[in-house]
Amino acid sequence: MADISAPTVPARDAKPLLVWAIAIAIPLMLLAPAFWNGYPLLQSDTGGYLARWYEGYLVPSRSTVFGLYLHYGEHTYFWGNLAIQALATMWILQLMLRVFGLAGPWRLFGSCLALTLTTALPWLASMLLTDIFSGLSVLSLFLLVLYGSKISRSEKIALFVFTAFSAATHSATMGVLLGLCCVGWILRPFLCGRIPTTHLVQGTLTIAAGAIMLLLGNFALSGQLAWTPGGPALAFARMLQDGIVTRYLNDHCATQQFKLCPYRNELPETADDFLWSRESIFNKLGRFPGLGNEMGYIAVHALADYPLWQAEAALTDAGEQLLKVATGENTDHPTMMHTYGIFRDFLPQQLKVVDAARQQKSHLTFGPFNLIHVPVALISTVLVFVLLLAALWRKRVDDVTLLLATVCLTLLGNAFICGVISGPHDRYGSRLVWITTFALMIAGMRYWQRDDIPNGRSRPA
Incomplete structure (x- = not known):
């Protein structure tokens, strides 16, 4: 009898189909929170970035480059922005x-699935915020500097542009990337050619390109060839939270007339309450235009007046920042009234869809997710430092050691920059800590591949 069973797909066709299926599944998986929400996820800072196109002036800590990126996605209801973020990831x-x-489709799928289930990555990819670019830019800089010889010319160009753009989206991201490049230049002579000079030059130039991009974006939208303001003001708010500002005012108000002197005994306890509360003294005194210069003056002079206190506070805040890794800070509806107001003023045609999203109906809570995310993040952080120290103790400087070192330096640099300038926040930790989990996954897979296992047996790839 003739064989009338259905024909099988030739083996040579199976892999392309698998690759395409996984290439479609991964972005959908990364954007699952946004699909569940019914609209891209918003955060309390989203509106400040989005408004840059419409308001035409500079606002502290709100990149015009990221504002332009959001603006050009408006006609897609910002789903185009999320597609870019998921595909870039x-x-x-x-x-x-x-x-x-x-390399391999199943390894990529498994890695993305593990990161989706255990880290903040899908929430970062699904949100209209700069945070997804923080971790990705560290990996892209790592690839450009250490593996430029293993990737194509077009990939290097794409990584260069991506890293520069990411640096321009947030000052803290630029600071972390710049710090990594500086460490690279310091350690290069001791690593026996592991960091090619030409690649390190290219990596450093991404920071310069990001700075130029930001200056041009600020000029295009505001007419000012100036850096995004806000650094001294944010440092002032952190010092206020540490009690330094109150001490400075008590010591100097008898001889200097500060606007804050009459209110020095009424200052709030936290930086967030001072900067963002509607009834804050900061609002009463004119916010950044009315109080910015005074805040900058006090921040600078308080550094000179209390150096030991500042150093102790900096170390404490940086250490606390390392431990603050919870997902979802300031994404519940009550904290997003400014962002909602920006939509109401400039994008009223999208309000109906925004209002219908689960996030605006107070259905979004991160408590259950953080039962997984926080332990995974903290355990991953401990393990990358332990593995790095073990590798250095054995004087083993291989590819995995360089990755672990990059991740550890990133965490320390981010903790110092964000903790000292803005004060510790979960958002600043969660947007980067997922790369520690990914680094551990790479280390584990590489170990599994090794043929020189102590018992002499090789493991399957």
């Missing part, structure tokens, strides 16, 4: 696996 993750010799 998949692209950089697969590049990382490829340069470590771990």
Whole structure:
């Protein structure tokens, strides 16, 4: 009897189909929170970025470059922005696996699935905020500097542009990337050619390109060729939270007339209450235009007056920042009234869809997710430092050690920059800590591939 069973797909066709299926599944997986929400996730800072196009002036800590990025996605109801974020995430993750010799659709899918289930990554990719670019830019800089010889020319150009754009989206991101480049220049002579000079130059130039991009964006939208304001003011708010501002005012109000002197005994306890509360003294005195210069003056002079206190506070805040890694800070509806007001004023045609989203109906809570995210993040942080110290103790400087060192330096640099300038916040930790989990996954897969296991047996790839 003739064989009338259904024909099988030739083996040569199965892999392309699998690759396409996974290439479609991963972005959908990364954007699952936004699909569940019914609209891209918003955060209390989203409105400040979005308004840059419409208001035409500079606002502290709100990048015009990221504001332009959001503006050009408006006609897609910002789903275009999320598509870019998800595709960029998949692209950089697969590049990382490829340069470590771990290429393969199932490894990529498994890595993305694990990160989706255990870290903040899908929430970052689903949100209209700069945070997704923080971790991705560290990985893209790592690829550009250490693995430029293993990727194509077009990939290097794409990584260069991506890293520069990411640096321009947030000052803290630029600071972390700049710090990594500086450490690279310091350590390069001791690493026996592991960091090629030309690649390190390219990595450093991404920071310069990001700075130029930001200056041009500020000029295009505001007419001012100036840096985004806000650094001294945010440092002032952190000093206020540490009690330093009150001490400075008590010591100097007898001889200097500050606007804050009459209110020095009424200052709030936290930086967030001072900067963002509607009934804050900050609002009463004119916010940044009315109080910015005074805040900057006090921040600078308080550094000179109380150096030991400042150093102690800086170390304490940086240490606390390392431990603050919970997902979802300031994404519940009551904290987003400014963002909602921006939509009401400038994008009223989208209000109906925004209002219908679960986030605006107070259905979004991160408590259950953080039961997983926080332990995974903290355990991953401990393990990357332990593995790095173990590798250094054994004087082993291989590819995995360089990745672990990059991740550890990133965490320390981010904790110092964000903790000291803005004060510790969960958002600043959660947007980066997922790369520690990814680094551990790469280290584990590389170990599994090794042929020189102590018992002499090789493990399957």
